[in-house]
Amino acid sequence: MAFTSTIDIANNVARITLVGELDAGAAPTFRDQVEQAANAHVQRLVIIMTDLTYMASAGLRALIFAKQKMGAAVDIVLVGVQDSVRETLEMTGFHQSVAIVDAYDGDETQP
């Protein structure tokens, strides 16, 4: 499946929706959007992964970039993570650095 990444910034929250496979070829697009979110000085970065079917190590590297670029004060929330992607996050230990939720309704107090 072709990869797409779309960003929407509103009310101090950046929402990036990832669809398809986040591999080495796709990672730079995602990374650019993380920079956009960082430049907008949002308080929270929500990454919708419901339709993300695969994440290579290059994708994980881009997530670490997001964590670093956004800074410690910004929450990163991963939403609707599929099992194969969750396995990668848990095996490598990155799940400790972010919040993982099944659904995100836009409530600022969540999770």
Add this chain to the structure above:
Amino acid sequence: MQEEQISEPAAHAQREEALLKLERDIQIGRRIQASFLPTTLPEVPHWELAAFFQPAREVAGDFYDAFMLNQNRRVGIVIGDVCDKGVGAALFMALFRSLTRAFAQQHYSLRWMDADETDFLTSPVTDRRRGIPSTGTTALKNAIGLTNNYIINNHGDTNMFATMFFGVLDPVAGVLTYINGGHNPPWLFNAAGVKMRLMPTGPAVGMLPDVDFGIQQVTFEPGDILLTFTDGVPEARDPDGAFFTEAKLRMLINDPMPAAAQELLERIHGRLTAHIGTAAQFDDITMLAVRRLSASDVPDVS
């Protein structure tokens, strides 16, 4: 402008020359990188080590290593996968591999290690079992802990990390003491089935600062095989994009039980090649297997 005066064939020739130069540089990089892998694996009495390495491109982010430690009383066994692809991953492969090997071979005790030993002496017996300071523990702690901090302190802005399994084998006792830093869990198995999966004891190396990597131990019985591999094996794709999968890998490792570690790797390579078919190889494929010989392999040993 000057460039407009260059004829089309001349410009073409210039591009060709630039490409050739790039190709030569990549080939030099490939040769130098090959020198970061062991030319031969250690020969350890009553044990067999075998490795398989097939990069997806000219240069790789995967690596493996095996070397003697503690005056030939221990064997260090490493498999690693640096994140991302291409020349960047290849440069970091050289760094991760060199740091882990160099730190493992340092035998002096470091001040930050002393805290651990104090903990051992004062901690309850139940906790001690988990962190037995057998020979090799310092080498492991140094190799992974110091590499983790070095990468974060000096290259943190690159977001590079590596999943890495590092084991220190006591070949006489048959005990492997290991750290699994976020790497695909290796299997220890025999003809009856999988005895244990060596699950992560900490995160990927270079990902999080000041991590206390856990240490675990596992004992080989004669005939047992440990298979370590990188994600290029389960994630190899066929022409339709379907993964090989860990489930398929698990099915073929001991059915039938291979008579040698080398035979196991050849079997997996054969199945992988058939699976990939005409598709392009997406990721580096690396495996390192360790087998404790059984009495039938060495009739002169009781």
